[in-house]
Amino acid sequence: MEAKEQSMQAQEQKQLIMRVAQHRDRQAFGALFKLFSPKIRAFGVQRLGQQGLAMDLLQETMTTVWTKAHLFNADKGAVSTWVFTIMRNQCFDMLRKVQHNREDAFGDDIWPLFEDVESGDGMSDHKMSDKLLENMDKLPPLQRQIVQGVYLQELSQQELAERLGIPIGTVKSRLRLGLEKLRSYLEKHHD
Amino acid sequence: MIKYHPSDALLQAHVAGELPLSMSIAVSAHCEMCQVCQDKVHKMNAAFAQETLEAEACTETDLCEFNFDSMLEDIMSKPTAPQEVTPDAMVEVNGEQYKLPKAFRHQLQDSWSGIGKVNRMRFDTAENKARASLLHIGAGGEIPAHTHKGQEITLLLSGDFCDEYNEYHPGDFIVMSSEHEHSPRTNSGCLCYTVVDAPLYFTKGITKLLNPIGELIY
Ligand SMILES: [Zn+2]
Numbered sequence: 139m140e141a142k143e144q145s146m147q148a149q150e151q152k153q154l155i156m157r158v159a160q161h162r163d164r165q166a167f168g169a170l171f172k173l174f175s176p177k178i179r180a181f182g183v184q185r186l187g188q189q190g191l192a193m194d195l196l197q198e199t200m201t202t203v204w205t206k207a208h209l210f211n212a213d214k215g216a217v218s219t220w221v222f223t224i225m226r227n228q229c230f231d232m233l234r235k236v237q238h239n240r241e242d243a244f245g246d247d248i249w250p251l252f253e254d255v256e257s258g259d260g261m262s263d264h265k266m267s268d269k270l271l272e273n274m275d276k277l278p279p280l281q282r283q284i285v286q287g288v289y290l291q292e293l294s295q296q297e298l299a300e301r302l303g304i305p306i307g308t309v310k311s312r313l314r315l316g317l318e319k320l321r322s323y324l325e326k327h328h329d
Numbered sequence: 330m331i332k333y334h335p336s337d338a339l340l341q342a343h344v345a346g347e348l349p350l351s352m353s354i355a356v357s358a359h360c361e362m363c364q365v366c367q368d369k370v371h372k373m374n375a376a377f378a379q380e381t382l383e384a385e386a387c388t389e390t391d392l393c394e395f396n397f398d399s400m401l402e403d404i405m406s407k408p409t410a411p412q413e414v415t416p417d418a419m420v421e422v423n424g425e426q427y428k429l430p431k432a433f434r435h436q437l438q439d440s441w442s443g444i445g446k447v448n449r450m451r452f453d454t455a456e457n458k459a460r461a462s463l464l465h466i467g468a469g470g471e472i473p474a475h476t477h478k479g480q481e482i483t484l485l486l487s488g489d490f491c492d493e494y495n496e497y498h499p500g501d502f503i504v505m506s507s508e509h510e511h512s513p514r515t516n517s518g519c520l521c522y523t524v525v526d527a528p529l530y531f532t533k534g535i536t537k538l539l540n541p542i543g544e545l546i547y
Contacts, residue, residue: 147383164405171401177382185346197400205410215375222378226346234350238455244350247434248357249374250415294489296468296516306468306517310425 151217158207167207170217171200178225185229186236195232199225206251223249273323281316284309331363331500340366344373350454351461351524355484355502358430358522362486362500420520422448422465427487427520437463446470464521466490471514481505481525488519 151173157166178199182192202224210220227245234240274282287298295313299306335343335356342348343356360366418433419426422441429437441448446467454461463486466472483503490497492513497503 144379144383162405162409167405168401171397171404174382175397181381193400197404200400201404201407202410204404205407208409209412215371216378218382219375219378222382223374225382230346230353234455240455242435244353244432244435245346248350248353248432249346250431294517296489299517310517 148216148218152212155203155207155210155217156212158204159210160208167204170203174203174221175200178221181225182229186232191232191236195225195229198228198232202228209251220251223251227251273320276323277316277319281312281319284312285316285320288313330498331365331502332498333501333503334363334366335359335502337369340370341373341377344370344377349456349459351452351456351459352482354432354436354452354461355482355522355524357432358486359484359500359502361430361432363502420450420463422450422463422520423467423518425518429486433463433522436461441465447472458526459524460526461522461524464523466515466519466521468516468518469514470518471512481523484522486520486522488515488517490515490519490521 151170154163154166154170157163158170175196178196179192182195183189186192186195199221203221206224210217214220227249230245230248231243234242234244274285277285283302284298287293287301288295293301295306295309299309302309339348339352339356340360343353346353348356360370415431416434418429418431418437420429420433420437421427436452438450438452441450443449443465447470448465448467450463450465452461452463481504483501483505485497485499485501485503487499489499490513
């Protein structure tokens, strides 16, 4: 029963944010504002200890909701999760200012928002996807040997260097070249 | 395979935004490298958001009566924001380039300092006690045997290191509070993020492991 009510609420909020996103619907935004503002202010008072700062938090948070509604991605979570993320991140930065007198904005680095786009390929060395490995056979043999050793046999770079009788620097550079090549295959594949 | 994770209590504090910058970076970076913790944090985040924001009707009278019209007007006069493209956190040390988790984006300084195979980049977090830095140890590097008294967190970002007791892999989130003597070393070289003198209460209940990196080099 309660869960049903919650998902009803969540559905309604999703409708509202869509209306803001697609039509800059002021009434829908007003409804969201009414819905979230008491809680945001309460959170602000609790964390920041001042009514004035809590009002700043409210204004900043809801401004982001208004200006970025079109970037909200319903596949990634509920509206409340998105608004909470914006609020918590903003509050983190405000707290840094209050406590350490620092004007920095690190919140969104630490808790990335839904809509963040990677400038690179979105893949880092520690997260080799299966997709990437599909193209393994296309690699030149010397690079393939290293990439397979590291990612499929889980050998350390030092172990590989010893087994193959080559310097560790060579292992590193072949690995780097191999990974770059795999990524470029993947990018072409996507185009 | 990542074997060492932050405790659930630490993840929860992270989600709530209660950790200081130095620790937030450590947990965030671990989660970017660790699917298990990423999934946990995703769930905690949704649950905490629900708890914090899914409200019953407004009950505070002063708030209900407050006139928000001018704030609303002000907000709705703003244009839509463009989608931001965020730069990667890239760092270079000893001729090697590393792509770091997003949490490091705005923390990286220009300069490394160090002797021999050990290089350090100190972050300016403005925290009173905790000291945060990136630490790079070149291939074959070793830290002389030492003890450590304070709490210390090490997140292995790249490469390998081991000590007499354990072998660590990229992504491992290692909490140390031991006074044991040991001498950590790395075969292929490694890059770590470390926080020393992290406030104790944040790390209570986390598996205690031995300290791999000495106080000597901080
Ligand atoms: Zn983990």
